Amino acid sequence: MSSHDHTPHLTILLSTFNGARFLDAQLQSFCAQSFSNWTLYWRDDGSNDESVAIMRRFAAVQPAGRVRESPGSGPHLGASPSFLTLLAEADASESTDMVAFADQDDVWLTNKLRDAVDNIVKGGERPALYCARQYLVDEQLQGARLSVVRDCVPGFPACLTQNVANGNTLVMNRAAARIVASMGQPEGTVHDWWSYITVAACGGEIIFDQRPTVLYRLHKNNLIGSARPLPARALAAMKRGPAIFMTMMRRHAEALAVHQARLAPPARRDLACIRGALNGGMMARIKALRCPGFRRRTLLENILFAYWFVTDSLPPAEFAPIEAARAEN
Numbered sequence: 001m002s003s004h005d006h007t008p009h010l011t012i013l014l015s016t017f018n019g020a021r022f023l024d025a026q027l028q029s030f031c032a033q034s035f036s037n038w039t040l041y042w043r044d045d046g047s048n049d050e051s052v053a054i055m056r057r058f059a060a061v062q063p064a065g066r067v068r069e070s071p072g073s074g075p076h077l078g079a080s081p082s083f084l085t086l087l088a089e090a091d092a093s094e095s096t097d098m099v100a101f102a103d104q105d106d107v108w109l110t111n112k113l114r115d116a117v118d119n120i121v122k123g124g125e126r127p128a129l130y131c132a133r134q135y136l137v138d139e140q141l142q143g144a145r146l147s148v149v150r151d152c153v154p155g156f157p158a159c160l161t162q163n164v165a166n167g168n169t170l171v172m173n174r175a176a177a178r179i180v181a182s183m184g185q186p187e188g189t190v191h192d193w194w195s196y197i198t199v200a201a202c203g204g205e206i207i208f209d210q211r212p213t214v215l216y217r218l219h220k221n222n223l224i225g226s227a228r229p230l231p232a233r234a235l236a237a238m239k240r241g242p243a244i245f246m247t248m249m250r251r252h253a254e255a256l257a258v259h260q261a262r263l264a265p266p267a268r269r270d271l272a273c274i275r276g277a278l279n280g281g282m283m284a285r286i287k288a289l290r291c292p293g294f295r296r297r298t299l300l301e302n303i304l305f306a307y308w309f310v311t312d313s314l315p316p317a318e319f320a321p322i323e324a325a326r327a328e329n
Contacts, residue, residue: 007037008097008117010171011090014042015082019104020050022217025141026106027058035113038100040067041090046076051104083167083191084181091174091181100171101192105217107141112213116171119207127176127204129196131165134216141215150297154206156267157274158293159197160249161305165206167192168214176204183259186251194252201256201271203264242308249309250278270294278312285310 012030016023030040040062044052052073059067070089077085083101090096098120100113116130135144150164170192172180176199183198185191200206253275260268270291277288288294289306296305 006097008121008173009095010035010038010098010100010113010117011093011096012038012040012100012102013083013086013090014040014102014104015045015079015086016042016047016051016055016104017045017076017079017082018047018049018051020047020054022105023051023054026102026104026108027054029106029108029110030102032110033108033113034110035117038113039065039095041070041086042067043070043073043082043086045079045082046074080185080189080191080194084185084194087177087191088181091178096174096177098171098173099177101167103168105219106168107215107217109135109213109215112169113171115209115211115213116169119209120171120173123173123205123207125175127179127199127202128173128207129165129176129199129204130169130171130207130209131192131196132169132209132211132213134166134169134214135212137215137217139217139219141217144215146212147216148297149210150208152295152297153293154196154200154208155293156197156200156264157270157291158295159193159200159206160252160274161294162296162301163190163193163196164208164297165192165196166214166216167195168216169209170195172199179204179262183262184255186248186255188248188251189255197252197256201263201267203267242312245305246308246312253278277309282310285312 030038042055044055055067055069059069070086072085087099090099098117100116102108115132119130120128133150134147136147137144147166152158152164154164167190172195179202180195180198185194196206253271256263256271257275260271263271273291274288274294277284289309296302
């Protein structure tokens with residue numbers, strides 16, 4: 001964005017995969033946005049339902065050029081690689097000032113993009129990532145309840161312990177999108193968490209809006225998210241144990257270390273401390289826990305996190321393949 005009197009152009013990034021059941025409602029919510037200077041850029045991730053046909057029908061009734069299909073549409077990559085492919089392709093477009101991730105089965109509230117744009121523009125040219133709360137709803141968009149209040153301070157190194165950037169609410173300016181697009185991705189990560197980590201580590205601004213912007217549809221085929229109450233989810237996390245959580249912390253930390261020259265000085269210092277602790281003994285772990293902001297959201301979460309962090313004994317060479325980095329979002 002070159003100036004505050006310039007209306008930003010926003011690119012919506014949508015990866016579809018067997019989403020025909022809910023896709024029309026999401027597409028119509030794009031059209032209902034109070035902020036109208038957007039383009040939809042999409043790729044299909046190997047659907048075998050009507051998703052592609054729905055997208056192409058939608059494109060046919062929109063103004064020319066408003067809906068564009070990725071040239072790499074079709075092969076199955078998985079959700080996060082698909083989104084990050086779209087992000088890299090959007091970054092190549094000189095007309096893009098901001099990008100927004102969109103999930104195929106949600107419904108956006110009418111002010112979603114306007115709220116994000118207004119918040120990001122306030123920060124000027126600095127890399128910025130915006131995210132917000134959601135209304136959690138059932139398959140019929142009923143029973144709305146607000147997602148949890150994020151009363152923690154987002155940023156680095158808190159981002160290594162927990163993801164607060166819900167992907168279906170996430171919007172980045174061009175500077176932030178370029179950071180994410182240029183830093184690759186560790187195995188098993190999810191695109192929203194990795195975006196949050198990289199932007200925060202590179203000194204970008206993390207904006208968390210306590211207002212909800214999305215109807216987050218919870219159903220049995222959700223890739224990320226759960227309709228279970230918090231106590232049940234907490235119990236499930238305890239049963240899973242620390243392996244997934246600590247494996248992803250190691251992977252995220254090592255992936256950042258490859259680009260440490262690009263990190264903000266405080267993040268570079270904290271990362272060195274945390275990596276040293278992960279490869280060191282109990283005293284190094286305890287010292288790392290004193291890093292300002294190296295915390296999760298609640299007291300109970302922090303007790304469990306501290307125990308897992310101090311007692312973790314997984315050597316770096318034994319990073320096990322994992323299926324669900326999202327389990328600790």
